[in-house]
Amino acid sequence: MPRARKRLVFLATDTCLVLVSLYLAVILRFGYLMPLSYFATFGVLFPIMAVVAPFVVSALGIQRVKLHAIENDAVLRIALAAALLTFSAIAVVFLLDLPTPRSVPLIFGAVFFVASVTVRVVGLRVLQLFNDGAQDRLPVIIYGAGAAGIQLASALRQSVETRPVLFVDDNPNLHNVMIAGLNVYSPAQLSSLIPKYNVARVLLAIPSLDEKRREAVIKTLGDLPVEIQVLPSFIELMAGRGLETSLRSVSPDELLGRDKVDLEIPEIAKAYAGRVVMVTGAGGSIGSELCRQLINCSPARIVLFEQSEYALYAIDQDLTPRIKGRNISVVPRLGSVTNKQRVTDVVVEEGVEIILHAAAYKHVPLVEENEIEGATNNVIGTKTVADVADAQGIERFILVSTDKAVRPTNIMGATKRMAELVVQDVQTRAARTKYAMVRFGNVLGSSGSVLPLFARQIEQGGPVTVTHPDVTRFFMTIPEAARLVLLAGAYAEGGDVFVLDMGKPQRIIDIAHRMIQLSGRTVKDPDSGLGDIEIEITGLRPGEKLYEELLVDDTLSKTPHPKILRAEEMPLSEIAVASMLKNTQVAISAGDRAALRRVIADRVDGYHQQDLETIRA
Incomplete structure (x- = not known):
């Protein structure tokens, strides 16, 4: 109410x-x-x-x-x-x-x-x-029936996650006494009280305990089958320590500034049911979410293709318990998308039918400083996988792209635009494979996005860094991005570029304000000095735009989903793409960064080439 x-x-x-x-x-x-x-x-x-x-x-x-x-x-x-x-x-x-x-x-x-x-x-x-009758509230025991314990019990009673069931206290004068509506017991009774009340957590609420005594209590509780959490001491609270865990995690959905897009439609499950799907870059933010959502589509097999050993291990461990009881197998495969023989071997051995190509270097400042590796992975890697898909008669190939590919001002966006041009070109000669591209804006929560960066800066007490007060971006959540990729596979007709209607772009500084407020802090006023977290303007990074676009041309056509649109964009000629790829490969082989930037400037519409003298040798 x-x-x-x-x-x-x-x-x-x-x-x-x-x-x-x-x-x-x-x-x-x-x-x-x-x-x-x-x-x-x-x-x-x-x-x-x-x-x-x-x-x-x-x-x-x-x-x-x-x-x-x-x-x-x-x-x-x-x-x-x-x-x-x-x-x-x-x-x-x-x-x-x-x-x-x-x-x-x-x-x-x-x-x-x-x-x-x-x-x-x-x-x-x-x-x-x-509230006490709610079945999904976790029962907890509060160790310490003093002022802090009573206040904690009062706070927990208002919580939707936990409910206090009793106190335990070392003071024998409090035993068998009711305080704040809860009975007080001796710590010696914990072993019988825990199973009786189905308790999984004990909260130590005696902030005045010295460190030695606290360690002794924790050691005693350590033998019990419960999780132990400690309320920070008053000194720690005044010093600002121990408060980090009290900050509420900010949900990406709270930062969208719009309603979530409903992408739950039957076509997705039908398109992947019983198929063998390979996800390149399976250990990345988008790739890993694609794998998780694919499980609900009931494919026969998910092939995880990843060059990072740790990332591959992590996603394999994440998926293993999720597929229990399902007729789905998960196959982890190490390899680089630039290694044509390795990609071919995996596709042939596993009988791959659909490829979701999410492998890419995407961090703008890093790729700007490492353009040779960026072009190798993003352009040559895409060409390699796309050619293997054509040669092996793969049914569908979906490229994960970005809005930074539209009239790019940075190498990352330019290489992703080149990847789009390569896929469109391969489609013109493909006998069976349907190729499609999915272009979306910043993905909240992905590695390198503002969400984990701002969260880390807020946790450290600030400042939160924003490059420019007027910089804007389109935003979507990781589940929305992954769902859009899967849906593009279902709608693909050949050479498509799909975009998601993400509403109006948002200012990054507004996202920063919202995150600070949702974390329970206040923005520091630069004039009065009042507030918790400062927002610092650092200046635009090399290659960074004030705003992003989703379309090269303004021509759009509808799809069966009202929020998903198909962009009508003219591809380059076969000769132009071949020339672009040849010159790119020459620049990469020679390690010639300036030559690579010249190729990009010649072939990528809207790319603003930096002064070559400013590029570090």
Whole structure:
């Protein structure tokens, strides 16, 4: 229920309690139900108090006190309200000269105070019973029934993830005592209490413990089959240590600035069911998510092709438990996409039918500094895999591309545009294979994206670095990006370029503000110095654009999905692509960075070549 509506409910409840309390006061004074004849003499007191009550309650802010925050201050406010209402009733009786016994307003005030407090305590208890009955809340034991433990129990009662079930404490005077609604037990009873309450976590809530004593307690708890978490000491809290884990992780969906795109459609599962699918770059951000989502499409086999041994190991370990009980096999294969023989061997041995080509160097500043390797992997690697797909009669080949390929100002975007041109060219001669490209914007949460960078900077206390206050980007989540790639495979007709309608581009600095706020911090004001995290403008990096585009041309056609569009873009001629590839290979073989940039400037529309004198030798 919205907070404003809750306040209205409390205000209405207190107003009703005023009338009920006034009626009960009359009954208590006379000892029997008030006859209707009494209303003719001093019944006017009821409507007057009904009008006065909301003003008194609102003035003291009683309706704003949350149920979970009923404590001394709230009770004192209710007592003050009862006193003001009592004096108001006395004033009305005196001014109107009503034949009301003098004791009625006094009894009325006392009854209202008891009723108002009772209603809130009962309401809080009912809510706690509902929360405690939730099956998906993790039961926890709090070690320490002192002030910190009591505050922790109060906070956990409002949590949707956990619920406190009992206290344990070393103080024998507290044993078998109920504190904050929870029983207190001896630590010696933990071994029997843990299975009884199905507890998986013990929270050590004694911040005043010295380090030696804390280690001793943790060592004792270490023999029990539970997870142990420690509340930071007051010194650690004041020093800022121990707070990192309290920061809430920011969901990429919260940063999109738009609704998630629903890409759950039957065509995806049908396109991959029972097929052998190879994912190149399977250990990367997009590649690994592609593999995870492919499992739900029930392919016969997923071939993981990756040049990084650790990345391949990690995704293989991640997928192994996910395929249990499913008729799906996962085959990890080490190799580079630039090694034609290795790619051919894997495709032939595994009987690959569909290739999802996600292998690429994508970090703009790194590729800008290492353009030879970037072109080798992104251009020659794509050409190699695309040719193998054609030679082996692969059914479908999907290239994962980027919006940075459109009129690029950096080597990474330029090499991805060259990869698109290569795929379009191969399609013109392919006998069977359908080739398609998927172009999307920045993927939140992927390696090198702003999300992990900003999260790390916020965790370290700032500053959060933004290159320019006006720089904008299109954004999507990793699941959206992976789903779009799979869907492109289902819609591919040959030579397609698919783009996702991602709404309006967003300013990076707005993303930074949102992440800081969602992490429970505030942005530091540069003038006053107030706030937690500073945002620092560092200047545009080499090759970085203020804004990105999704289309080379403005021609779009629809697909069966309203948010997925097919771009109509003219490919280069076969001779032009062959010349581009030949000159690129010559530049790569010679290690000639300037020559490579000249090839890019000649063949990639919109590329802005930097002054060659600024390129480091």
